[in-house]
Amino acid sequence: xxxxxxxxxxxxxxxxxxxxxxxxxxxxxxxxxxxxxxxxxxxxxxxxxxxxxxxxxxxxxxxxxxxxxxxxxxxxxxxxxxxxxxxxxxxxxxxxxxxxxxxxxxxxxxxxxxxxxxxxxxxxxxxxxxxxxxxxxxxxxxxxxxxxxxxxxxxxxxxxxxxxxxxxxxxxxxxxxxxxxxxxxxxxxxxxxxxxxxxxxxxxxxxxxxxxxxxxxxxxxxxxxxxxxxxxxxxxxxxxxxxxxxxxxxxxxxxxxxxxxxxxxxxxxxxxxxxxxxxxxxxxxxxxxxxxxxxxxxxxxxxx
Numbered sequence: 001x002x003x004x005x006x007x008x009x010x011x012x013x014x015x016x017x018x019x020x021x022x023x024x025x026x027x028x029x030x031x032x033x034x035x036x037x038x039x040x041x042x043x044x045x046x047x048x049x050x051x052x053x054x055x056x057x058x059x060x061x062x063x064x065x066x067x068x069x070x071x072x073x074x075x076x077x078x079x080x081x082x083x084x085x086x087x088x089x090x091x092x093x094x095x096x097x098x099x100x101x102x103x104x105x106x107x108x109x110x111x112x113x114x115x116x117x118x119x120x121x122x123x124x125x126x127x128x129x130x131x132x133x134x135x136x137x138x139x140x141x142x143x144x145x146x147x148x149x150x151x152x153x154x155x156x157x158x159x160x161x162x163x164x165x166x167x168x169x170x171x172x173x174x175x176x177x178x179x180x181x182x183x184x185x186x187x188x189x190x191x192x193x194x195x196x197x198x199x200x201x202x203x204x205x206x207x208x209x210x211x212x213x214x215x216x217x218x219x220x221x222x223x224x225x226x227x228x229x230x231x232x233x234x235x236x237x238x239x240x241x242x243x244x245x246x247x248x249x250x251x252x253x254x255x256x257x258x259x260x261x262x263x264x265x266x267x268x269x270x271x272x273x274x275x276x277x278x279x280x281x282x283x284x285x286x287x288x289x290x291x292x293x294x295x296x297x298x299x300x301x302x303x304x
Contacts, residue, residue, distance in 0.1 A: 020041070020042045021038070021041075021042055021071045021072060021156055021159045021160050022042075022045070022069065022070050022071040022072070023038060023042065023044040023045070023070065023071065023072045023073075023074075023152075023156070024044070024045045024046070024047060024066060024067065024070035024072070024073050024074075025044060025045070025046050025047065025073070025074045025075070026046075026047050026048060026054065026073075026074065026075035026076065026080075026081050026084065027046065027047070027048055027054050027075075027076070027080075027081075027275060028046050028048070028050075028275050028276050028277065028279070028281075029139040029140075029274075029275060029276055029286065029289060030046075030074050030075070030076075030098070030139065030148065031044050031045070031046040031281060031285075032276055032279055032281065032285035032286040032288075032289060033139070033145055033148050033149050033152065033174075033286050034074065034152055035281050035282055035283060035285050035286075036149060036170060036171075036173075036174040036283050036284070036285070036286055037149050037152045037153050037156060037167055037170050037171055037174065038152075038156060038167070038170070039170050039282075039283040040166060040170070041156075041160065041163040041166050041167065043281070044281070045066070045070070046281075047063060047066065047067065050277050051251070051252045051277065054076070054080050054081050054275075055080070055082075056083075057081070057083050058083070059083055059084075059087060064087055067084075067087055067088070067091060068087075068090060068091050068092075068093075070093065071093055071094075071159055072093070072094050072096070072152075072155055072156070072159060073088075073091065073093070073094070073095045073096070074095075074096050074098060074148075074152065075095070075096070075097060075098065076097070076098055076099050076136050076138065076139075077097040077098065077099035077100060077134075077136065078097075079099055079133060079134040079136040080099075080136035080137075094155065096151065096155070098138070098148055098151070099134060099136060099138065101147055101148065101151055103147045104138060104144050104147050104148075105138075105141055105143060105144060105206075106134060106135070106138060107134075107135040107138075107205055107206060107209070108133065108134055108135060109133050109134075109135055109202070135202075135205055135206070137203045137204070137205070137206055137274055138206060139206075140203075140204060140206040140207040140210075140274060140290075140293070141206035141207070141209070141210050142178050142181075142182050142210060142290065143210075144206070145178065145286060146174075146175055146178065149171055149174050149175070150171060153167040153168060153170070153171040170283070173283075174283070174286075177284065177287055178287065181287050181290060181291065182210075185210075185211055185290065185291075185294045186211055186212075188294060188298050189211035189212060189213060189294065189297070189298060190212065191298070191302065192213070192297070192298050192301035192302055193212045193213060195245070195246075195301040195304055196216040196242040196243065196244075196245040196246075197213075197215055197216060197245055197246040197247070197248060197297070197300070197301060198215060198216055198217045198218070198219055198238075198239070198242075198245065198246070198247045198248070199215050199217075199218055199219070199247075199248050199249075199272070200218070200219050200247070200248070200249045200250070200255050200258070201218075201249070201250050201274075202215075202218045203250070203272075203274040204248075204272060204274060204293070207290075207293055211294075213297065216238075216242055216245065217238055219235050219247070219255075219257075219261065232257070232260070232261065235261055236261060236265070239261070239262065239265050239267055240265060243266060244266040244267075244268075244304040245266070245267055245268075245304065246267070246268045246269075246270055246297075246300040246301055246304065247261070247262055247267055247268070247269055247270075248269075248270055248271060248272045248296070248297075248300070249269070249270075249271055249272075250271060250272060250273060250274065251271050251273050251277060252277075254269070254271070268300050268303060268304065270296055270299070270300040271296065272293055272296045272297065273289075273292060273293070273296075274293070276288065276289030276292070278292075279292065
């Protein structure tokens with residue numbers, strides 16, 4: 001009888017262990033969405049370490065092993081993580097390139113460039129984003145986050161049927177929280193619409209489109225290349241014409257040019273984090289990412 005009990009106990013433990021699906025994402029924003037869906041049934045992991053750029057990342061052997069061992073793997077696609085396709089060729093478990101997911105709203109840099117008023121020069125796109133390429137920062141549109149969360153919930157339910165109801169309930173709760181946050185952000189952003197701001201990295205167009213904002217320009221500065229005097233003069237001229245404005249960089253490092261570019265002008269320097277570096281990996285982590293973006297943008301623009 002005791003042996004039967006032990007056998008049943010071990011079988012139950014094995015089933016419980018199987019329920020904790022090993023979910024891995026390429027970047028933290030996807031991990032935050034997964035955390036909302038997987039809440040209470042597991043903890044998603046992330047491939048890139050804090051501060052690493054998905055545009056340029058060199059995989060370590062341990063990274064390759066993690067990608068190949070994960071039960072589910074989510075990434076944006078070759079438009080963002082160009083280092084991943086070759087690694088994924090050796091993977092025999094589900095991998096989802098979310099840029100191909102039906103129902104997403106996608107933007108392309110060429111289309112955005114054509115919509116500008118003609119005053120922008122050849123530096124309107126930063127060095128990582130060529131005209132014609134996909135704007136891969138698609139997670140910054142709340143409607144896209146809903147699509148991503150729905151796909152994750154379906155995949156998790158298929159991999160872990162015992163927790164299917166939990167994943168669906170988590171999805172509904174996530175959507176409800178997004179509705180509340182979306183309304184709050186729209187109300188606040190309405191008060192700063194039309195105020196000028198510039199970015200060093202063209203990463204926020206999805207968020208801007210969702211909340212009626214539009215950056216006034218992009219200062220294309222590669223971190224390893226100091227722009228020429230003519231380019232710097234042209235950028236300062238644009239800031240002077242704009243009047244009081246904000247210039248946003250991204251953590252962890254502010255471009256060396258920032259202080260020189262804005263010295264003596266009515267410009268406020270601030271940061272926006274598209275990757276949610278400091279957001280908690282928890283059910284509400286994605287909302288924290290969006291809230292921090294909203295606070296960063298509105299906080300600077302309201303002070304002009």
